[in-house]
Amino acid sequence: MTQPSAPANEASQEALPRQHRHYTIGELARMFEVTPRTIRFYEQEGLLAPRREGQKRIYREKDRVRLKLTLRGKRLGFSLAEIREVVTMYDAMPDGNARQLWRLLEILADKRDNLERQLEDIRLMRMEIDDVDHRAREVLRNLGHEA
Amino acid sequence: MTQPSAPANEASQEALPRQHRHYTIGELARMFEVTPRTIRFYEQEGLLAPRREGQKRIYREKDRVRLKLTLRGKRLGFSLAEIREVVTMYDAMPDGNARQLWRLLEILADKRDNLERQLEDIRLMRMEIDDVDHRAREVLRNLGHEA
């Protein structure tokens, strides 16, 4: 039984406060169950901008959060382009001009509408799934009674 | 002012009970705001199976419902393959064997889990959107007070 030796970086930091922790690409990949390739791709698409230490990428708490938000957006069917539009505007917010800010509010309202429609879709799809489920169980019950 | 002459088929049927109506591909396309190409593609992928009248496709109420469900599934991020798996099993239900039915229940449980996670995602994303919204309005307020 060889103990899977804990990656040095991971172990050496687990006592640090979250805000100051940093991560390698592999760590993040495991945390969110994606491949490093995915994370690099998101960087290339302007969704992440990790610091470098020599050649290696160093991810900080802020990057981790951004990745989390990105993946959540994806699960909800937003494209990377849409997600980027929001997060970059969010970052540019404090010194953004009024036009940009209004544009941001516009986008947010849009996303909200989208979410509302999804909620309704989920409600309806749930009902239909329940219906199919009941029918299937019914058929199974009858299969049991004959034969 | 030339009246846009109502398509013969559409007008001639609007008094019929829904169950017996039938639709052309163009009608369906307009109803759901997709292109005919999309509908043909769904057929090619085994999601629809309209009858033919000569060479033309004739869609009935059942087909319309299937298209509706398909598009709803898409909005929720399901792939056409996933959607097909459910709808074809649903159709094969009454005379499906037990294994198939159990498999169907399995799939349904899976979809349900998926929907639950999406609900949570929506909840969280709503909060974040609200947060960004508030910040943006705050900045706008301050912009108004200076200058």
Place this chain on the structure above:
DNA sequence: CAAGCACTTTACGTTAACGTAAACCTCGTC
């Protein structure tokens, strides 16, 4: 009967979001 729709098939093109492979560096360690 020519024109104009709405439909048809066939087939190649396109975009997003990665996967995969090759070739390289840089540690710690056996």
Place this chain on the structure above:
DNA sequence: GACGAGGTTTACGTTAACGTAAAGTGCTTG
């Protein structure tokens, strides 16, 4: 000092879900 486990870049491949273009069929309408 070889080696394995991580990391890196570059670049071509792949899949889903259609878009788009070409070329033809069939109605009905001026």
